[in-house]
Amino acid sequence: MSDEIKSGKEVIDEFFAEIPNVEGVDQKTVDILVELYGQGKLTDRNIQNALEELKQAELNPRKKQGNGED
Amino acid sequence: MAKIKTINIFGIRGVKDLLTLDLNKKSVLVYGDNGTGKSSLTDAIEWFYTDAVQHLVSEETGSTRGRGALRNLFIHDSDNGYVEIEYADSKLSSKKTINNSLQSSHSNTSNELSSLLANSQSENLILRYSELVKFIIAKKKEKLDRLQDIIGFSQVAELRSLLQKNGNSIARNIKSANYDNQKNVQQSTILENLGRNTHTDEQLFAGVNELIKPLKLGVEIKSRQDINKVLKQIQAKEDTVLLEQINFFTRVWEALSEVEGNVDSIQKSYEEYHRSFIALQKDPEKIKKLQILKLLKEGHAVLKNDVVQDDYCPLCQLEKSKVELLKELNERIEDLEQLAEEKAKLDEQGEELKGFVKPNVGALDNLLKEKLFRKEGYEKLNDQVEEIKKSVNCFTDELKKELIESLAKPEDIEIAKKEMAELAKQAQETAKALTESQSSNIKFQIFTKLDRAARAYVEYRKIEKEQDVLTKQQITFELLYEDFIKRQEEALNVFLTTFSEDINDYYTTMNPNEKVEDVKLVPLKKNGELVGITIEYSFFDETKTPPIAYLSESHINCLGLSFFLASVKAFNKENKFFILDDVISSFDRSHRARFAKLLTDKFADYQVILLTHEHEFFELVSSDVKSKGWSITNFKWSKDSGTGVEKGMLDIKERINKKFESRNTDGLGNDIRVYTEKVMKEVAFNIEAPVAFRYNEINEKRMAPELLDAVHSRISKKGNVLNQIANIPRVKGMPMFIGNTTSHDNDFNESIEDLEVMWEDIKATIHTFYCTECKKFISVKYFDNVSNKIRCGCGKLAHDWKK
Numbered sequence: 001m002s003d004e005i006k007s008g009k010e011v012i013d014e015f016f017a018e019i020p021n022v023e024g025v026d027q028k029t030v031d032i033l034v035e036l037y038g039q040g041k042l043t044d045r046n047i048q049n050a051l052e053e054l055k056q057a058e059l060n061p062r063k064k065q066g067n068g069e070d
Numbered sequence: 071m072a073k074i075k076t077i078n079i080f081g082i083r084g085v086k087d088l089l090t091l092d093l094n095k096k097s098v099l100v101y102g103d104n105g106t107g108k109s110s111l112t113d114a115i116e117w118f119y120t121d122a123v124q125h126l127v128s129e130e131t132g133s134t135r136g137r138g139a140l141r142n143l144f145i146h147d148s149d150n151g152y153v154e155i156e157y158a159d160s161k162l163s164s165k166k167t168i169n170n171s172l173q174s175s176h177s178n179t180s181n182e183l184s185s186l187l188a189n190s191q192s193e194n195l196i197l198r199y200s201e202l203v204k205f206i207i208a209k210k211k212e213k214l215d216r217l218q219d220i221i222g223f224s225q226v227a228e229l230r231s232l233l234q235k236n237g238n239s240i241a242r243n244i245k246s247a248n249y250d251n252q253k254n255v256q257q258s259t260i261l262e263n264l265g266r267n268t269h270t271d272e273q274l275f276a277g278v279n280e281l282i283k284p285l286k287l288g289v290e291i292k293s294r295q296d297i298n299k300v301l302k303q304i305q306a307k308e309d310t311v312l313l314e315q316i317n318f319f320t321r322v323w324e325a326l327s328e329v330e331g332n333v334d335s336i337q338k339s340y341e342e343y344h345r346s347f348i349a350l351q352k353d354p355e356k357i358k359k360l361q362i363l364k365l366l367k368e369g370h371a372v373l374k375n376d377v378v379q380d381d382y383c384p385l386c387q388l389e390k391s392k393v394e395l396l397k398e399l400n401e402r403i404e405d406l407e408q409l410a411e412e413k414a415k416l417d418e419q420g421e422e423l424k425g426f427v428k429p430n431v432g433a434l435d436n437l438l439k440e441k442l443f444r445k446e447g448y449e450k451l452n453d454q455v456e457e458i459k460k461s462v463n464c465f466t467d468e469l470k471k472e473l474i475e476s477l478a479k480p481e482d483i484e485i486a487k488k489e490m491a492e493l494a495k496q497a498q499e500t501a502k503a504l505t506e507s508q509s510s511n512i513k514f515q516i517f518t519k520l521d522r523a524a525r526a527y528v529e530y531r532k533i534e535k536e537q538d539v540l541t542k543q544q545i546t547f548e549l550l551y552e553d554f555i556k557r558q559e560e561a562l563n564v565f566l567t568t569f570s571e572d573i574n575d576y577y578t579t580m581n582p583n584e585k586v587e588d589v590k591l592v593p594l595k596k597n598g599e600l601v602g603i604t605i606e607y608s609f610f611d612e613t614k615t616p617p618i619a620y621l622s623e624s625h626i627n628c629l630g631l632s633f634f635l636a637s638v639k640a641f642n643k644e645n646k647f648f649i650l651d652d653v654i655s656s657f658d659r660s661h662r663a664r665f666a667k668l669l670t671d672k673f674a675d676y677q678v679i680l681l682t683h684e685h686e687f688f689e690l691v692s693s694d695v696k697s698k699g700w701s702i703t704n705f706k707w708s709k710d711s712g713t714g715v716e717k718g719m720l721d722i723k724e725r726i727n728k729k730f731e732s733r734n735t736d737g738l739g740n741d742i743r744v745y746t747e748k749v750m751k752e753v754a755f756n757i758e759a760p761v762a763f764r765y766n767e768i769n770e771k772r773m774a775p776e777l778l779d780a781v782h783s784r785i786s787k788k789g790n791v792l793n794q795i796a797n798i799p800r801v802k803g804m805p806m807f808i809g810n811t812t813s814h815d816n817d818f819n820e821s822i823e824d825l826e827v828m829w830e831d832i833k834a835t836i837h838t839f840y841c842t843e844c845k846k847f848i849s850v851k852y853f854d855n856v857s858n859k860i861r862c863g864c865g866k867l868a869h870d871w872k873k
Contacts, residue, residue: 005568005640006561008226015557025549026542042229047236051543058539059532
């Protein structure tokens, strides 16, 4: 067997190390995925929860400007 | 990498008494008849490594993972069953015990062992016959899954599916939310109240400044905080009731307009669902086949999970090879795959329709929670909205229908679009009329318009932002998915190419000159997606696939074995041993010899534990593997000790003596007969007593009377004195050697006293041939030419022997 063969884990590790550089991606979404993977918590439910949190944070960042400010 | 020095097993599966296998890092060929418990060794090692025995899991429900059947039933409750493995690296050695409550523990709690066990989970340590051909006859998708599992690509496949699933889910949410429609509804409200469309803060402030001009407040709106201040400033408490009504009708107008704007998408989605549903339904054969597909898949799962272990069809109960059954099922399931895809598409369309209907029903539910609906005078409006909700919800009822039921035609579903539009218009007009009811109250009118426009603008921006966030997420998942599949395919292709080379090498080593060449694993794609793996090979320079259509069972087994061995080389990084448990059962003679050669030549640096119940194979390869440094061991089974290692004559003699000590006659006559047979084989061999020619396996099955005759005949010609002392006729005349060849069938009812006498006579006979000093038999190879004596190794035992 040649040394070129990568294990599944190597393929995934490389992917997560390099995705912030993929052109056109949303960095916040990428950060979420990288963080979940790093914590060993990359599951369907955790992704959906984190994306929902991200959405809410984007919709209601900090209510600096009073009621209804975005 | 880990090699094994010794394995000790006690109270596990068929092993009752301690079984010790001294391997000293060497490969071993283990022979044992069926039922002698060879697989106890395999099960014990599997449990040691994985805490489960997979083939027992399917037989046992609950969370014990096969451990219930692991402990030997006959060991004492207070005894712990255990497997102790001493490795060449002593830091790894451990004794794993299981108590009567099925709790288990390792004696070695070091990080070294934990790491070995954790990393071994992805290694291929054991191949049983039942698993040998699973990969070869598996469906294409299963091959891909299995291969990905073995090479640690399951995680890769999971991540790929996770990226795709989340990307699709976000796309579906965007589509079903129909953000453009939502934004249009809010813009209508803004237009109605500010008299202009407003997409930015600047446009909003300009519109608001224009609106509040008649109030001459002396303020210029520059922020949304300014708008809130003005609203607070001009709001009058006495207007609250009227304002509540205006807001209510505005809500009704907005909610109904939003749902109305989604009706076309819902109907279009239903039309597509209906089309696919009818297409499947039109062909009664398809419905039948779909039901058969369910049955076939269930049957496939039953066979694959070893619920049925023997070779028969669980449905018709007829005898049939399990491998053949699986092959047929796989072929039939693959034939129906196109149909399964059609059904999957229909289900997907159903999910999409659900995604459209659900938020709209939700919006109407929220609307119906408005307080004013509970007040007098609003009952009719409440009923009208309820009716509209019911008409939207009827799609959900249609989605519950089975293929054999009748699905409503799209034109027959009366979605109350017209009623929605009318009611929305009425609500809008009512809100307007209520606002204008205070035409003389400019402040009130401006407050109402400003409040509604400001709320609509905030809502508009929120919708716009949500759409933007979700679109970015969707694009990100799409880009990541594209990037990932490239990486996955690249890595898989590198693997398949290299892996195929090994498989081809092993296969052609076992099958030389058969014109089957270039065996390789080939990825299959559909619409750019990796959907499976097939096996290709060239036969007389023509490419063939799949192998099951052209190869014999023996050749398919060779492929399965080649696949396993290639996996061992590729992925076993921690353990330098592997177990092959009865894998050669359906190999023909030529394959068996080459298989042994493959192991000794190409896996010389590995520790192979090769178990077989095939005596012919054992005979065929034992001398060859022994010359390559392998150990040879026989397994036996006894009622008292369960599975154990056959130690030969000494072992039987020890058993006989124990039985005499405990006055136990059970099987004692048989033990004496077996012992006599073994000793007489040695005697016959050493004095060169001729026996009739027999072929290999049958040659080994010579019974005591024949051997005694041969020895008697030989010594009566060669040594008169020896003939008299040995007194073979006395032994041969014993009841256990007369009549039937096996003691089980002999009707001789022995007493312990009779047996003691016989045993003493047999020992006396044996002692005329066997020297207790040098522990060797008298032999022609020690023949003394000068004194014409046949003697033992040390010369203390000697008898006259004619030249």
